[in-house]
Each structure stands twice: as C-alpha cells, then as structure tokens.
Amino acid sequence: MIELKVNAKTFQVDVEPDTPLLWVLREELGLQGTKYSCGIGECGACMVHVNGEATRSCVTPVSEVTGKEITTIEGLAGSIGTALRESWIEGDVPQCGYCQPGQIMKAAELLASNPQPSDSDIDAAMSEVLCRCGTYNEIRRAIHQAARRTRT
Amino acid sequence: MSPTSSAMERREFLQVSFIAGIGLIVGCSSPQSAAASSGADSTATTADRLVPNPWIRIDKNGTVTVVINHSEMGQGIFSALGMIVAEELEADWSKIRTEMASMDPVYVNPAFGVQATGGSTSVRTCWDELRKAGAATRELLISAAASTWGVPSRECRADNGNVIHQGSGRSIPYGDLVEKAATMPIPKNVPLKDHRDFKIIGKSMPRLDTLEKVEGRAVFGIDVRQKDLVTATILHPPVYGARLKSFDPAKAKSMPGVHHILPVSTGIAVVAERFWQAKKASEAVHVEWELGPNANLDSESIRARWVELAKQNGKNMLSEGNVDAAMKSAAKTIEAVYELPFQAHGCPEPMNCTASVREDGCDIWVPVQNQGGAQEVAAAITGLDPDRVRVHTTFLGGGFGRRGDVDFVIEAVELSKALKTPVKVIWTREEDIWHDHFRPASYHVLRAGLDASGMPVAFHHRSVSPAWMNDTIEILAPAIMPRWLPRFMKNAVSSAAIPVVKYAMSAKSASSGAIEMGYAFEHVRVEYIEDDPGVPTGAWRSVANSRHAFAIESFIDEIAVAGGKDPLELRLHLLRNSPKRRDTLKLAAEKAGWEKTPPAGVYRGISVHDFHDTPAAMVAEVSVDKSGYVRVHRVICGVHCGTAINPRNVEVQISGAIAFGLTATLKSSITIAKGRAEQSNFDDFPLLKIDEMPKVEVHIVPSTAAPTGIGEVGVPPIAPAIANAVFAATGKRIRKLPITRQDVTGV
Numbered sequence: 001m002i003e004l005k006v007n008a009k010t011f012q013v014d015v016e017p018d019t020p021l022l023w024v025l026r027e028e029l030g031l032q033g034t035k036y037s038c039g040i041g042e043c044g045a046c047m048v049h050v051n052g053e054a055t056r057s058c059v060t061p062v063s064e065v066t067g068k069e070i071t072t073i074e075g076l077a078g079s080i081g082t083a084l085r086e087s088w089i090e091g092d093v094p095q096c097g098y099c100q101p102g103q104i105m106k107a108a109e110l111l112a113s114n115p116q117p118s119d120s121d122i123d124a125a126m127s128e129v130l131c132r133c134g135t136y137n138e139i140r141r142a143i144h145q146a147a148r149r150t151r152t
Numbered sequence: 153m154s155p156t157s158s159a160m161e162r163r164e165f166l167q168v169s170f171i172a173g174i175g176l177i178v179g180c181s182s183p184q185s186a187a188a189s190s191g192a193d194s195t196a197t198t199a200d201r202l203v204p205n206p207w208i209r210i211d212k213n214g215t216v217t218v219v220i221n222h223s224e225m226g227q228g229i230f231s232a233l234g235m236i237v238a239e240e241l242e243a244d245w246s247k248i249r250t251e252m253a254s255m256d257p258v259y260v261n262p263a264f265g266v267q268a269t270g271g272s273t274s275v276r277t278c279w280d281e282l283r284k285a286g287a288a289t290r291e292l293l294i295s296a297a298a299s300t301w302g303v304p305s306r307e308c309r310a311d312n313g314n315v316i317h318q319g320s321g322r323s324i325p326y327g328d329l330v331e332k333a334a335t336m337p338i339p340k341n342v343p344l345k346d347h348r349d350f351k352i353i354g355k356s357m358p359r360l361d362t363l364e365k366v367e368g369r370a371v372f373g374i375d376v377r378q379k380d381l382v383t384a385t386i387l388h389p390p391v392y393g394a395r396l397k398s399f400d401p402a403k404a405k406s407m408p409g410v411h412h413i414l415p416v417s418t419g420i421a422v423v424a425e426r427f428w429q430a431k432k433a434s435e436a437v438h439v440e441w442e443l444g445p446n447a448n449l450d451s452e453s454i455r456a457r458w459v460e461l462a463k464q465n466g467k468n469m470l471s472e473g474n475v476d477a478a479m480k481s482a483a484k485t486i487e488a489v490y491e492l493p494f495q496a497h498g499c500p501e502p503m504n505c506t507a508s509v510r511e512d513g514c515d516i517w518v519p520v521q522n523q524g525g526a527q528e529v530a531a532a533i534t535g536l537d538p539d540r541v542r543v544h545t546t547f548l549g550g551g552f553g554r555r556g557d558v559d560f561v562i563e564a565v566e567l568s569k570a571l572k573t574p575v576k577v578i579w580t581r582e583e584d585i586w587h588d589h590f591r592p593a594s595y596h597v598l599r600a601g602l603d604a605s606g607m608p609v610a611f612h613h614r615s616v617s618p619a620w621m622n623d624t625i626e627i628l629a630p631a632i633m634p635r636w637l638p639r640f641m642k643n644a645v646s647s648a649a650i651p652v653v654k655y656a657m658s659a660k661s662a663s664s665g666a667i668e669m670g671y672a673f674e675h676v677r678v679e680y681i682e683d684d685p686g687v688p689t690g691a692w693r694s695v696a697n698s699r700h701a702f703a704i705e706s707f708i709d710e711i712a713v714a715g716g717k718d719p720l721e722l723r724l725h726l727l728r729n730s731p732k733r734r735d736t737l738k739l740a741a742e743k744a745g746w747e748k749t750p751p752a753g754v755y756r757g758i759s760v761h762d763f764h765d766t767p768a769a770m771v772a773e774v775s776v777d778k779s780g781y782v783r784v785h786r787v788i789c790g791v792h793c794g795t796a797i798n799p800r801n802v803e804v805q806i807s808g809a810i811a812f813g814l815t816a817t818l819k820s821s822i823t824i825a826k827g828r829a830e831q832s833n834f835d836d837f838p839l840l841k842i843d844e845m846p847k848v849e850v851h852i853v854p855s856t857a858a859p860t861g862i863g864e865v866g867v868p869p870i871a872p873a874i875a876n877a878v879f880a881a882t883g884k885r886i887r888k889l890p891i892t893r894q895d896v897t898g899v
Binding site: 015030033036040042073097098122 | 224225226227228358359361362363365366367368369370371372374375377383408426427428429498499500501502547548549550551552578580581800804807808809810811812833834835839840841842843845847848
C-alpha cells in the first residue's frame, strides 16, 4: 500500500511502486482531468502540482510522491486557481480541451512565482505544455487576464 | 445541401402526442427516430418535454436542448449549431444546452451519406435544416401562447425565450408553453428570419463546452468508465502490412494485473486490470512477425519511384487550351519540383475506444468522426443488427481527420466480444504515431509559360501521391482498410463507408485544391499519378489541399518573380473570374498594408487558397536569422465563409489551423524507414510551442450568403505564405517541407 495526499485528502493505493502518478490519479482515484498524451514527459497534458511545483505525472513514479502534497485540476483552489478558471472561461480558451487542465496547472505555478509575467515569461513557462489546436494566443491572453484578476 | 430523403419523409410525418400526467412526447413516424430524438438511451418517456423534431427538446423548466449530429473535436460545432437553432427559435442563450446525437438515419451527414464529421461540412449541411427546425418550433410556441391567451398569433412574437403579446405586454416563458404546444400541429413552411434581424448569429457567443473543459470534467473517450471494465493496449506490426507469425505470452502473462494476451485483427492485444499494467506487459510479449513486402520500404525509395513516375503522363484532371503548344511559343518557361512528406495527426488524445458486447446488443463509447463506420464494423464483428449497436460519441481530444477511420473501434469490439466484458482499448502514443493514417506525401512538377510581358499564359501541374480510390469496393477496400481485415468485414465496412471512401479516395479528391485554383490561365493542364507505396494514409486537416496549396502558391510566386510582377498584383489579375478569392486576397493585403514597406528585418509572403468554397488569404511576416531559423511574427488572414455564425470561432479556427500548419511547415514530418514511420512521439515529431506562435489577425469578408466551412481552410495557405516570405528574406526558394535551416542557408 502506498499513501498519497491528493487535493488535501489522504488515499491508500495498492499499485506497483513504479506506476506513474498519472495512472494512479486516473485509474485508482478517478481524477480524470489529468490527461495521458505522450507518456514521456514531452507534452504536459499530465501536469499536476507536487508540493506546488508543476510536475509531469506521466513520468513520475508514484513511489516518489508519497507524503507530498499533490494537486490536480480538480483540486486547484485559491485565488490563482479561481482567477485562471475565470479567465479561461472569459477568454473561451479551449478548443478540443484535452490539454487545457495541463495548461492551467502550469499557468498556476507560473502565477504563484511570478504574479505579473511578461509575454516572454509566459512563453518560457508555457512552452512545456503543447496544444495541437493552437490555442496559444488565447492562453497568453488568459494568463495576463488572470494576473490582473489576482492583483485586484 | 438538402437533407436526406428519409429525413424529409420523417419531417412530413411528424406528429405530436401527449402522455397524460407526466409530460409530452412529440414523436416521429419511426420509433427509432423518436428514441433518437428523445435523447438516446433512456427508455423512459420524454416527460416534461416538447420534442418538435429530432434537433430540439424544450423542458418545462425552459431548458432548450439542441441535439448535435457532429462530433466536437475542438472546432466549436456544438456552439455553432446551437446558435443556428437559438437564432430562429428566439431562444434565451443562457438556456441552451447541447447533446450529442445518438445513431439515427435522420442524423446522417448528407455530404457523406453516413453519420460522420469531416470536410468542414457541418455548418454547411445543417444550416437550412436547423434554421427550419428552430423557426417551426418558434411558430409552434407562438401559436401555443396565442391559443392560451385567446388572441391571434399575428399579435404575438417570440423574444429571448418568451412569447410576448404585443398589445397587452403579457409574456409566457417557453417552458410554460411546453404542454400546450405538444397538443398542437407543427407549423409548416415557416418563414426564416432576415439576416438584419439576427441577434445571435454573427455575434461572438461563448462556447457551450468551455466550463467542463476548464474544470477537467469533460468526458473524452479515454475517460469512459464502465462496470467490470478491463483495459487493453495493442501491439501493432513493426512494418506496414506485416502479419502475425507467432507470439509468446508466457512472461507477460505472469505480470501483475494481466488478464489476457490475444491476437486481434490488427495485432496483439494485452488486456489487464489497468493501463499501466497492460503497457508494461506489452513490452514483455515476444512476437514474431511475417514482415512482408514492405520490410525495406523507406522514404528514399518512395521518392526515387516518384521521380521516375513523374516523367510519365498522368490522369488529366483538368485540361483547357493547348498547354504544350503554348509552352513552345512562350517567351519564357520555368519549371520547379515541390515535395511534401507524410504528416501525422498528433491528436492529443491517443486513439481509444470502449466497447461492451452482449448477446443482445453492443455499446461503443468512442471519440470518433465516423459513427456510421463504427456501427457497421461493430455489427459485422458481432453479427448483431446495426440497430443493436449504439455508438456514444464522447468529446474528441483532437480529430483532424484521423478519427474518421475506425480501426480502434474494431479492436475494442473484437476484444469485448471475445472476453465477454467491457473493454477499453488505449493506444500508447508510440502506436498512435507509428500506426497513424498519414497525410499522404506527394511529389509535384510544375511548369509555366510566360509571354513577353511576363504574364503566365500556360500552367502545367503534375502530382504523384498515394492511391486514393476508384469505383469498386474491390479496389477501395484494401486501400482504405488494412490488409489483414477479413473479407466479410471489408465488405461491411465498405458498404457503410462507400460515400466517404469515394469522396476521400477519388483521384478528384487527391487533386482537390489543384483543379479548382481559380486562376484564369489560358492554357492549363493538371495531371494526377496515383502510387501507393503501402504506407497507411487518411484524411488530415484540409486533405489534399494542404499539399497542392504549398506547391501552387509557391510556384505562383516563382512566376511573379520570373515575370517581374508583384505577387499580389499577379494573383489579383489571374483571379479576375474568381470574385470571392479576389475579395479575400484584397482584404488580407489591405489589412497587412502590402503596399507599404515592412519594418527592417521583416519580410512578407502572400498566398490565397480556397477550401470547398471558403477562400482564405494570408500575409505572413517573418524574419530569418543567420543560422537559417525562421521566426513567424504575424499572420494577417482574410477569409470568406459566407455568414460567419460565430466570428470569434472563425478567428480561433484560423489561428489554430495556422498553428497546425506551422508544425508541418517548420518542424515535423513523418519519414519511413524499414517499413514504418521513424517517428514515434512528440520528441521526434515535435509540435509548435507557444513561443513559436505568431500573432494572428483574422479579417472576415462581410457576407450574408449561406455559411461555408471554417475548420480546415486555415491550413493550406500558411506554408506557402511562409515559404514566399522566406524567399523575400533570403532569395532562397523553399520547395520542400518542413523548412530546414540548410534549405534556408544553402549550407
């Protein structure tokens, strides 16, 4: 049994220790907002927070995150989470929507460390998450908007 | 496009019935259709609802549900079709909900003859029918209100989800009219609204699927959950067309969670409790394959064959005037070869499907663009009547044409049938790229003859690309379907998909974008040479147009340079008989300030291309550094899509298509080695990233014409606009994609 703390709740899961956190979240805990896409840490669709740090859950063995605070899109709270969700909705960012939880989790990490990111700050951080639909300009606008929201 | 004849008949027989005490049902002549229109799976009666047609349901609480017969893969179709209904219905937008249609002949896409999404046909094919459905329901509700008040209908009007009596100012919300309306006949030949009165169409309305996608609640195929579900992943052959010789499951079978290892038509399935267990075990299965004739196939040998083939005459797809004579008498002739590679779709959600096969029926939950094909293959595998196969379409994590094929459906249905339990098949990303059905590669030879003034008088284009079809199933079936499929299944698939297949695989379709260029050349010949090297191919956002646009629009630029003409002026002159393209190009050029000199270090390229009656023109602004790196700063696009249902969605579809096209222009391609794609994930098939995304400006040509499609047209013009800008910057003509630093610097 492995003990996990996800979205402020504690879970016991019976999985092989090398199982990626992604599949534990999706298949054991039913937290399916976190997505599988590349499986090799290239695309960022599986991004979650581990102790506040945006982490690719598809290449993170579950045994490495026991005792750490894991947050998924379902548990993203606080003023930054709220501002991002509102800005994403207002900007109608998603197209197919598959990568968007990963985008939002990465954006949340960015705003937590840099409340007023420039375009190039956004590019540097967000180039870790791919969007095949090409919603990048909308993502950039939404992050600026969320930054304004959290300031006011 | 007109609706199918069966849909028309149904419409004629629409009747209303009332189920006392619990609510209403407006049934259709066919019980199947009634079930479909009432929201698929529920066997319960449609309590508390008005169901005037298969597209609309109104609940007593005022909620208006619009049934959508097209897959939502990001193109915003739920919202666009919802807007069309809401406009004519005079609905309150905040009360609009959408629901994916179940399977029913009424939901067949008339462009294909099966229930399917593709070819940017959704808005085009639904426009008339959904407007009529909305308008008839509006008039029904007005009649119900008038009858309630005892006033003439003409004194009443509908507005924002209410019927209002003009004289007294009384109003009734739609929800309160549900019961009364259900007892009344549905009005026929109802007038449609004038464009000037549109309140929703033409406005940038918010998408209806945003909230659940932002919260991570949207259900994609990969998220489907069922009781007793097991998960499978598939090992496909290491060479296209290879066959299974033998496999040793012993080691894999002993691994944790593994249930079964068994062959399916497409390869070997590893079935486990969980995906990760299946994936790990799949690496431990030892498989022997009969590699077959493609074992040594590679991109170089394919190219070498096409170089030779292109020396021969092809099938004449367009021939006007006398090209050969005109070339001989031309003051100047130019010739160039353009080459495009295979391209993968890279759908963010890997291929997957969940199936539950039982003796009495089969349910399939799948992100798919071809519900008709999914139903037919499942019926063929299970022996069930197609009516017993229910296809539940989830959200699609990208489609781009890939999900018009149903290979993943076959796997899930075969497995569920064999194991007698619900099975979810999830492909790994590697399998998803190796076994994609790629945008075909192609080889183009273009020639032009110019007169003494530098104007082109003759134009000749000969292209070679993989086979897409002829008339018979015998020929088509092997081409569209993998070679391992049993005969009976090929027939079943073919009969369901013939219209799609014919469209997709005809020489005409392979020449789409090459034939209808819009340019007024006095002498023109377009030839096509079919050659299928054995690499699986399929529809890829904007299909053949993505290839032809690059070749033609780059070559037009070469003609302009050779004749000493401005590339915009030359195009406008040649488009003198194509007003829509001309207007679109003029708009893009005007907004880009084409006549002004761009800022220092910034160079521009221009292009125009029409995809199925939607022209788009682009001006790309790029800079090129010493290393040959091409940075795209801004793209200004003009587009003419008739009535723009949702202008904001038009903008983001173009912008997204530019991103999609830029990946193919600047970054990625599929190359073949040892009989299979060399690429397998986003490390060797990299997608465009946010720091590479240009600013995009989209300008829509104002129009009140019927809407045309918007999902694909942004792809074809971007590559030639970039390549033409690179020429402006460096003097190097790009004739091969993706653009490499070597091509740009020449070293």
